[in-house]
Each structure stands twice: as C-alpha cells, then as structure tokens.
Amino acid sequence: MNKMEEDRIECVTSSSSTERFVVEIFECPVCAHAMYPPIHQCHNGHTLCSECKTRVHNRCPTCRQELGEIRCLALEKVAESLDLPCKYSPYGCLEISPYYIKLKHEALCNFRPFSCPYAGYECSVVGDIPFLVTHLRDDHKVDMHSGSTFNHRYVKANPLEVDNATWMLTVFHCFGQYFCLHFEAFQLGMAPVYMAFLRFMGDETDARRYNYSLEVGGYGRKLTWEGTPRSIRDSHRKVRDSHDGLVIQRKLALFFSGGDKKELKLRITGRIWKEQNLESAACISNLCS
C-alpha cells in the first residue's frame, strides 16, 4: 500500500477528517464551491463544476488544455454514496443527509443563521437570535422593551413630503421570544400609506404559535389589525410588499394626527399573545414545574 492510500484510509476512519477530505475533493478549483453533478473534467483529469465550465470558454483553468465534454462519473458516483452532516452542525443541527440532499437541506435548515432584521439599511450581519438581539441593541441602538403589550408613538414633520421612510425598529421581549415592530411609509399604487407590522425573531413554524394585534385611531375612528407575526426569515421588504400588517392611508393617518397635515403623530397600541391551545398547554406545564 502506498503512502497516499494509507492517508486516504486514515481519512475515512475519522469522521471529521473524512469531512475535510470530502470537502477538498468536491471543491471546484475555480469557484471553490462544492461541485454537484454534472461534474466535468479535462483530458488531464482536472475537475470543475458545471457553472464554471460554462464560463471558462472550453479551456481547463488548471492546465489550459481544451476541455471537451468529459463527465467525471467516478466522482459523481462517490458523491452518491456519501452521507454527510449538515454544515450547521456547529449550531446544533443533527441532520445527516446524502450528498445531493445536503444542499437542499441546508437551504432550509432550521439551524442556519438568521439575517439581521434591522430595516433602516441593508445590514449583512448574520447569527443566531441571542447574537442578533445583542447586535440590534449595541450596534443599531434599537429600543428594547419587555412585555407583551405596547404603546408606541410615531412622529414625522412634513409628512406630505415623505413617500418612503423606515422608522426605527422596536424590539419586544415576551414569552421568552423577541419580536420586531416595523413602521414604514411607502407608495401603495398611487396612494401614500403607512404600515406597521410585527416580525418574529425565529423560524416560521414557531412564529405561527403567536398572534398580535395593532390598533391606531383618534377622533372617534379606529383601525385594527390582527395577525400572525412573520418570521424574520422573510425580509421586512417582502412582508411590507405583501401588505401583511396594519396599512393606514395617509389621509386617515393625518386625520388621526389631528388633521393639520404638518405633522404625523400616530399612537399605535398593540398586544402579542400565544396561540390559545398552546397557551393552556404552557400554563399546565408551568403548574407542574
């Protein structure tokens, strides 16, 4: 047995070195992403992914020889036989999946990090929820509140001149979870509107266990909204564009503000609660503990 074979066998015996080995042989030498079938190779055996193949104008990026149409079936076969841990295993995912399913799983894995929910500008920070809560508080100076009811004022001078605006995010902490309250001005068709909505800092399946209501009014009129918070997996723009929240026509918003059109002064009250059946189940477990 030569040295290389020995090395390989040793690699296969320990799971973490197998993983490293697999990552290396399936890494496209051009883009460094994992290669999925069809995997290509040149006459000299240099491999590359199908995306890169379309970009390199039929020249092998490694040896500059003509590439041709050679599939690397051996590598594709090896890929088929592999079971690999999810790349989010350091975050707690225990999923082991075949090579081809791994990518699909990782795109939807519940342990994949969340994007920062801050809405004022694009923020590229990602992480788990406790990390993002600290990040929102320390880096974005976001208002943090405890409790499941709230009463929030949104003020803006010269509202008629503003068609697009994002107000400072507010974070509420209740039921051991975090919720983001958003308030935005935008054009809905031809009409300027304001919109308030809540996002849940967690996954969609957990978001469905909560409900919230929002209320705004004045001078004998009242608008209310009741819904399920959306997960921060959905961008605030996506939620806004689906109108999944309390939408207030500007005319009505100015009427609620006192009607002088010079200042927007809205008081939005709201409440978050747990879905009824789950709440009673939670109460029982609280009694038991």
Ligand SMILES: [Zn+2]
């Ligand atoms: Zn590539």
Ligand SMILES: [Zn+2]
């Ligand atoms: Zn080559």
Ligand SMILES: [Zn+2]
């Ligand atoms: Zn996973």
Ligand SMILES: [Zn+2]
């Ligand atoms: Zn951020």
